[in-house]
Amino acid sequence: MLLAFDTATPHVTVALHDGDSVVASFESTESMRHGEMLAPGIESVLADAGIRAADLTAVAVGVGPGPYTGLRVGLVTARTLGYVREIPVHGVCTLDILAAAAVDAGLEDFMVATDARRKEVYLASYVGGRRVHGPEVLKPVDAATERTVVGRGAVLYPEAFPTAAGPEHPSAAVLCDVVVKRRFELLEPSPLYLRRPDAMEPGKPKRVS
Numbered sequence: 001m002l003l004a005f006d007t008a009t010p011h012v013t014v015a016l017h018d019g020d021s022v023v024a025s026f027e028s029t030e031s032m033r034h035g036e037m038l039a040p041g042i043e044s045v046l047a048d049a050g051i052r053a054a055d056l057t058a059v060a061v062g063v064g065p066g067p068y069t070g071l072r073v074g075l076v077t078a079r080t081l082g083y084v085r086e087i088p089v090h091g092v093c094t095l096d097i098l099a100a101a102a103v104d105a106g107l108e109d110f111m112v113a114t115d116a117r118r119k120e121v122y123l124a125s126y127v128g129g130r131r132v133h134g135p136e137v138l139k140p141v142d143a144a145t146e147r148t149v150v151g152r153g154a155v156l157y158p159e160a161f162p163t164a165a166g167p168e169h170p171s172a173a174v175l176c177d178v179v180v181k182r183r184f185e186l187l188e189p190s191p192l193y194l195r196r197p198d199a200m201e202p203g204k205p206k207r208v209s
Helices: 034-049 068-085 094-104 152-156 172-181
Strands: 002-006 012-017 022-028 058-062 089-092 109-117 120-127 130-138
Touching (some): 012 034, 094 130
Antiparallel strands (some): 002 012
């Protein structure tokens, strides 16, 4: 049983895969409540499938890029489950999860853009079901394109990305498919930040004369 979740965007998504198909899923539409929604989401899919955490054989987690706080919640949870249950933990770039859904919808040449805040986007380019560039963080004006763009970034910045397509948010059900079929590179469960977190340790205090 593969438990998968992603917390790299404002929403929390969780799914459970039995080796053949997704047997339970949970999607939170409450933004920026990763800490409050992930544990109930995991409990929900386990209960829906009628299994216990002890029945899990692997964990998959989106590693971003994404905001520091959301990524930390997902990755700490994934690593803890892997350590306690002694099962493997697979990381997947969150943009690849969106790309897999776009490929399933029939797209071949497109970009994925998610919200990086600070009026920027996380961006990657895909051709023929493969990531050929990125991920990177850019201002929309510097990434403007007429190509089809999948993800929340296209919705937020239509002037830069006029050809938007779904999905807007990653799905843990698709993450399961990516891992089971090895559709994209599997990574270590380490955060893909692309930039430093907003909260920084204070520097050395200046001497008072």
